[in-house]
Amino acid sequence: MRTFSRLGMLLSLAWLLGPAPAFAIDAADDISEPLRQLGAIDSADQPSSAAAAWKQVAEADVRQLPRVLAAIDTEHPLAANWLRSAADAMVERAIAEGQPLPLDELEQFIHETEHGPRARRLAFELLREVEPKRAESLIPAMLQDPSVELRRESVALRMSEAEQYQQSGERDSAITAYRQALDGARDEDQVKQIAESLRGLDQELDLPRHFGFIQNWQMIAPFDNTGQAGLEIAYPPESTIDLQAEYQGKDGPARWQAYSGKDDFGTIDFNKPFGALKEVAGYAWTEFNSDSEQQVELRLGCKTSWAVWVNGEKLFSHNEYHRGVKMDQYRVKAKFKPGPNEILMKVCQNEQIEDWTVEWEFQLRVCDATGTAILPVNP
């Protein structure tokens, strides 16, 4: 039986063949135009020349790899995938032909945080395949890196250091290291681990603030969702927010009431103020005071059908019941204006009666593209 591992060994061998020769790209190897073409792709209507442009990039000298990575800076994900896969092919061919990768340029690229996070992560992975120690020496400084993947490794390293302090009885150093790790952490699993350790050291934490979960809402329910029709029915809160108003609800009056979540991960549970109801819809409304005009991400978790509005504009809705919930399950881009911004959530509950269909709740946080919390300012 033969066993094959991945490219690591080949990459190492290629690097041993020697350093890259002086950088002199032949004019015929100019990939400016194909890079421009691929970088401009932003819809399903892709030019028929795209495959040829891709091949031209893939077949270019591997010393042009940083140029390809830099082109991945583009915002559009389709273009990024054209370019990323061309970089894969370029590297693969270079390895097969025994050409060294431009490691110095790759490391420089990693340091230049103005480049796209994913492109920098790719550069890091290539560097690590060839010179693992050189790449890993960069990790400690990445605790606040714009790349969530690079940052994650740095957080893991800091967590490991904190554990060592804790095991050796250096409590204050452990707390400091855990706090630094928490400050960098954006992933739920890492934050949970760090929080458990810090609370074990009698430290107080505000995880909703860390993530940017909105805890304070005005809520109204129950409206009718018989036959799961309620998601598409525009009940009064969708046209007017009047916190003093009373409406005809499903089985009686529906009134607004204030509700503050207490959960670390921002869960806002309709069952608590309104009871464990079925075939109902409810709304939660809040204001977010923004210090400027800004693009934000609303990140939601919800196990049932939902819809969200910002400043009266419906941004997205999703119809699905009890197929799982997860933090950051949905990501919705929104534009906030300076000052108060209204956020309205609609959450529906269906007719199922199994004990795993009780949840009628949501979590919503405001953050940037890296998952870093954006907090409201005082009015």
Place this chain on the structure above:
Amino acid sequence: MQFKYKNLLVHISSLLLGCLLTTNAISGDWAQFRGPGGSGAATSEHCPISWSNSENLAWQADLPGRGISSPIVVAGRVLITACSGIRQDRLHVLCFDQRSGKQLWERQFWATGRTQTHQKINTAAPTPVSDGQSVYALFSTNDLFALDLDGNLLWLRGLSEEYPNANNSLGMASSPIVADGSLVVMLETDSQAVALGIDCQSGATRWELDRPRIANWSSPTLLRGSEGQAIIALQSSRGLSAHDPKTGTQLWNFDRGCDTRPTGVSSGEVAYVPSNGLVALRGNGLSATPDVLWESNRLQPSTASPLLSGDRLYVINRSILKCADTATGKVVWQLRIDGDFTSSPVAAGNHIYVFNEAGVGQVIEDEGDRGRVVGGGDLKEIFICTPAIADDAIFIRSDQHLFKIAASSE
């Protein structure tokens, strides 16, 4: 009589021509989910009936991440998808040499759609498909990539951008097929549901159908018309509809609800579709509804899809494997097998191969009037995917490895 015989010859010629026009895959290849025609039956006859880490294991190759998609085997290459990353947002398409297991190329992409799935599923769930010249790899994120067999990217689509609500939180798993130059893709959920015919050459949408807004994990299947022309069948909880793969035009519709997990099989003009058991359907060319040839509520598949091999159907319901006659739907024999099954059964010759969720493979020989377990193997890894069979070898993947099980080390 002579007239009928001549008609039969024309009919067979049409069927063969239809097969050639539908795909350029080489005979013996396993170019899509459940292999040739989506039946689950290989042209191979002599696969090993026992294996282990030290017996009949030709090679194993590392995979960069998880996946429940099946490998496909095309023109001496084994192609497979995988996903990696804490968010399952790294999407991989890999190609291995069929003979040696050497990795020939790997392309990686970033997910553009939602990556949440049930823990048992992952974003590398749909099985890729090939027309013999290109491979089309769809992921649960609704990212779709077309590459030639040397790994050159031909086109890509981010279907979540175009259909932002066509996703569900358990994950998407429908595997596309190729028919008459159309890549047929089903994206069907409670929120948004479409079926697409995408031009294999250009990646442009040829046609788009609104579909029932009900979560559906079944895959499209290929049928034949009376002249051998390709027909695609789309299964859902609202029924089974047959369409022209070039235009999407509906040809007939069976409006009794069908299963949304196991996918039916077909032989020529006849579709065997999971619908409160199994129902055999044939379009008659005259009406908008097909003829029901037979139905059997004793042939209800659970998660695994049925297998069609020769004149026999095989269905796994929980831990019972049932064999039925394709002409009548009557159960010929049934056999208790070991374990729970997500992986669909496949066949080589008169041997049926099943892999349970614990990763244990069992080989059942169809001896005519009974089935008997005659072998199996355990590679000590979990197999959720359906295996591929080509050139007397079995290809199966775990989250860590791709394995080739063959009688002798090459």
